[in-house]
Amino acid sequence: MKIILASIFLFFGTVVFCQNGSPLPAGARGMAMGNTGVSNSDIHSIFSNIAGIAWLEGTQFAIFGEQRFAGTGISNLAVGAAHALGSGTFGISIQNYGISDYNEQKIGLSYARKLFDKLSMGVQFDFLNTRITNYGSTAVFTFEIGFLAPINKELTVGARIYSPMRVEITEEEDVPGLLGVGFSYHPSKKVFFNGEVEKGIDTDLSIRVGVEYQIHQVVSLRLGGAANPTLATFGLGFKISDQFNMDIATTYHQVLGISPGIGIRYGLKNSLRVKGR
Numbered sequence: 332m333k334i335i336l337a338s339i340f341l342f343f344g345t346v347v348f349c350q351n352g353s354p355l356p357a358g359a360r361g362m363a364m365g366n367t368g369v370s371n372s373d374i375h376s377i378f379s380n381i382a383g384i385a386w387l388e389g390t391q392f393a394i395f396g397e398q399r400f401a402g403t404g405i406s407n408l409a410v411g412a413a414h415a416l417g418s419g420t421f422g423i424s425i426q427n428y429g430i431s432d433y434n435e436q437k438i439g440l441s442y443a444r445k446l447f448d449k450l451s452m453g454v455q456f457d458f459l460n461t462r463i464t465n466y467g468s469t470a471v472f473t474f475e476i477g478f479l480a481p482i483n484k485e486l487t488v489g490a491r492i493y494s495p496m497r498v499e500i501t502e503e504e505d506v507p508g509l510l511g512v513g514f515s516y517h518p519s520k521k522v523f524f525n526g527e528v529e530k531g532i533d534t535d536l537s538i539r540v541g542v543e544y545q546i547h548q549v550v551s552l553r554l555g556g557a558a559n560p561t562l563a564t565f566g567l568g569f570k571i572s573d574q575f576n577m578d579i580a581t582t583y584h585q586v587l588g589i590s591p592g593i594g595i596r597y598g599l600k601n602s603l604r605v606k607g608r
Contacts, residue, residue, distance in 0.1 A: 354378070354493055354509065355428055355437075357395050357409035359578035359594035363566025364541020365555025366582070367525035369513040370489035372479060374596050377411040377422045377441060380491040380511075381453030382477035384413040384420045385443035390599045397592035400584070404430050407592075419444030422455075432464040443477070453477045457494075459506065473498045473506050487515045489527075508532045513539075521545040525555075535559050543568070553580070561585060566592075574598045 358375030361368035368379030374391040376383025392412045399405035411424040422441040429435050436459070443453030455475045462468035473494040481487045493509040500506060513527025523543040530536050541555030541564065551568035566580030576596040583589050 355407055355409075355426060356397065356592070357407070357411070357424070357426060358393060359395060359397075359566060359580040359592045360543075360553065360568060361525075361541075362397070362582060362592050363553035363555060363564050363568075363578070363580035364525050364543060365539040365557045365564050366562065367513060367527050367539045367541045367555065369477075369491050369511045369527050369529075370479065370487050370515040370525065372481075372487070374411060374413055374598075375594075376477075376479075377413055377424045377439070378409060378426070380477040380479060380489050381422065381439075381441045381455045381475065382443050382451045382479040382489065382491075383453070384415075384422050384441070385445050385451035385453060385479070386481075387413055387420055388415050390414045392597045393594060395592065395594035397590055399590050400587040401589050401591065403587075406430075424455075434462045436460045436462075449480055449482065451479045453479075459500075461500065469500055471498050471500055471506060485517050487517075489513055489515075507534065 356362045356366050357378035358368060361371065361375055361379060368375055371379065372383040372386040374387065374393040395409045397407040399407055407428045409424065409426040411422065413420050413422040420443050424439040426437040427434065438458040439455045441453060441455035443451060445451045457473050457475065458470065459473065460468055460470045475491060475493040477491045479487065479489045491511045494506045495508055498506040509529055509531045511527055511529040513525065516524040521544060525541040527539050528536055537557065537559045539557040541553065543551050543553045545551045549570045553566040553568065555564040556562060563583045564580065566578060569577045571577060574597060578594045580592045581589055
């Protein structure tokens with residue numbers, strides 16, 4: 332029975348391109364906006380593009396949980412923290428994905444800083460562990476690099492390179508190298524657009540888009556979509572206070588169904604959110 336469950340899980344992972352080291356959604360805001368985030372600069376950048384944390388101030392935390400394809404028992408859990416110092420911002424993230432008999436963990440240690448007024452760079456070292464009951468576990472190390480450039484008050488572009496060097500998980504499988512490029516457009520205080528593309532060495536081009544609209548001072552509506560895999564996304568954001576935000580999101584896959592997610596973001600005193608909050 333355990334072998335059957337693990338096989339089913341591997342099938343699910345292959346369908347959505349998220350197994351054995353591939354970056355997973357970690358943040359309900361980006362999840363609701365088509366799983367975008369490579370050009371954002373909030374605490375969730377610690378999961379989507381490490382260069383984004385260079386623009387944070389103070390100390391910030393994020394907690395995220397997702398139930399993959401409701402009813403399957405597959406969960407995606409993540410926590411992250413970033414602390415800004417004079418020279419740059421340090422971060423740590425921990426992510427766990429899977430079921431009881433198949434489990435993937437990722438631990439990332441990161442550092443990002445502004446190179447110029449209009450450019451930041453970040454590097455993250457990742458420890459990846461895959462465990463299958465009765466088959467043991469495999470651990471590998473890799474790294475990722477990110478860049479973020481706020482062109483002006485309205486437009487920001489970002490890029491992320493994940494596992495650029497060949498890292499073997501097994502003799503037949505490598506950590507999937509990925510390149511993501513995207514932009515954020517903020518034409519007004521109430522409207523925020525994201526768009527990005529991602530290409531893996533062995534996967535087709537993925538296209539993702541999302542929009543956020545502030546319908547009230549404390550409530551934001553988010554919509555998005557993606558191609559390859561095809562997803563429709565939806566969510567809401569709630570500004571509880573200047574330091575505390577809560578986000579909820581749902582993605583819909585036409586074959587595998589609905590995946591609900593929820594997250595919270597918290598900043599200590601003097602932690603100010605910047606563009607792409």
